Amino acid sequence: MATRRHPTARQARLGVELRRLRDSAGLKATEAAALLGVSSVQVSQIESGVAGVSEERVRRLAANYTCTDTELIDALVAMATDRTRGWWEEYRRILPAAYLDLSELDHHATFRHDVAVIHVPGLLQTEAYARALFAYMNPQFPESEVEHRVSHRMRRKVVIEGADPIPYEAVIHEAALRIRVAGRAASRAQLTRILEASEAEHVAVRVVPFGLDDFAGAGSAMVHIGGVVPRLDTVVRDAPHGTAFIDSAAQLEHFRGLFRRVKQASLDADQSRDLINGLIKEL
Incomplete structure (x- = not known):
């Protein structure tokens, strides 16, 4: 997925929340990268909002981070897949x-x-x-x-x-x-x-x-x-x-x-x- 030069505050927030889930799970960026089959650089880009992330990857990360808050996961998926140009x-x-x-x-x-x-x-x-x-x-x-x-x-x-x-x-x-x-x-x-x-x-x-x-x-x-x-x-x-x-x-x-x-x-x-x-x- 192409990288963004200037992520919006909402895009950056999605990345922040994914990083917080990873931190709560006690996993390193390299371990998260292995779960997705990508490089740690790509994980860093996702967590900074510079790169987008698919619904499948959000749900896979949440599962591996042992996040059971379905409302939060669904909200993060909505943020990841939103294409609104208001x-x-x-x-x-x-x-x-x-x-x-x-x-x-x-x-x-x-x-x-x-x-x-x-x-x-x-x-x-x-x-x-x-x-x-x-x-x-x-x-x-x-x-x-x-x-x-x-x-x-x-x-x-x-x-x-x-x-x-x-x-x-x-x-x-x-x-x-x-x-x-x-x-x-x-x-x-x-x-x-x-x-x-x-x-x-x-x-x-x-x-x-x-x-x-x-x-x-x-x-x-x-x-x-x-x-x-x-x-x-x-x-x-x-x-x-x-x-x-x-x-x-x-x-x-x-x-x-x-x-x-x-x-x-x-x-x-x-x-x-x-x-x-x-x-x-x-x-």
């Missing part, structure tokens, strides 16, 4: 790879949780808000570059606004709702959009108010994307060096706990809508 492929070589990786993860997600501290979550942003945000954060960008990012962000909303939406929960700090990324009218429209989105059965929006005691926040914005099985969840965070896709079991459990704590500190859905309505009236 709408985000239109932006390849136009936008950074992380934008496309996030869209692909959303496409295959079973749920999504957002924690927003400074800015409204991308899936809830209006076009005017997104344009003002991208232009401010990247003043060196030509208008066309900003527009590519805006159009991509608007199309990402299909995961909660399309024909088959996923459950979505956003916990937003009041600061993100009060900061006027764009003008007064745009801010009013943005808050109204959040209220409209929150009316959908599969969407929950909760607000953390300024007046809350003993709340240290989440550090920064956080995205928790649900996999077919919990082991395949992914947490996405912005880091100084770029977007970080987090998938180790210990880190996933840490961020699940962090999301629970932030959610517990927030207002319920009705109280959150009341707070947002109050902010609209102030504008």
Whole structure:
């Protein structure tokens, strides 16, 4: 199978999970290679996501690694055999790879949780808000570059606004709702959009108010994307060096706990809508 120059985050994750299964079985790459009748170099390429792997080989490896989690194995097979070329492929070589990786993860997600501290979550942003945000954060960008990012962000909303939406929960700090990324009218429209989105059965929006005691926040914005099985969840965070896709079991459990704590500190859905309505009236 041909090698890839730039595997997607999902392709790389498949390799990571196969390596974790091998490590759990206490086998070396050379031993895994013998099981498949390939070289250790090919096993390394599979485990790095540089090379693809067939369903038969995934199942053979899982059997020899004594993995009995059929749901996980089936999920890994689905990742190995998926040939989806989604709408985000239109932006390849136009936008950074992380934008496309996030869209692909959303496409295959079973749920999504957002924690927003400074800015409204991308899936809830209006076009005017997104344009003002991208232009401010990247003043060196030509208008066309900003527009590519805006159009991509608007199309990402299909995961909660399309024909088959996923459950979505956003916990937003009041600061993100009060900061006027764009003008007064745009801010009013943005808050109204959040209220409209929150009316959908599969969407929950909760607000953390300024007046809350003993709340240290989440550090920064956080995205928790649900996999077919919990082991395949992914947490996405912005880091100084770029977007970080987090998938180790210990880190996933840490961020699940962090999301629970932030959610517990927030207002319920009705109280959150009341707070947002109050902010609209102030504008």
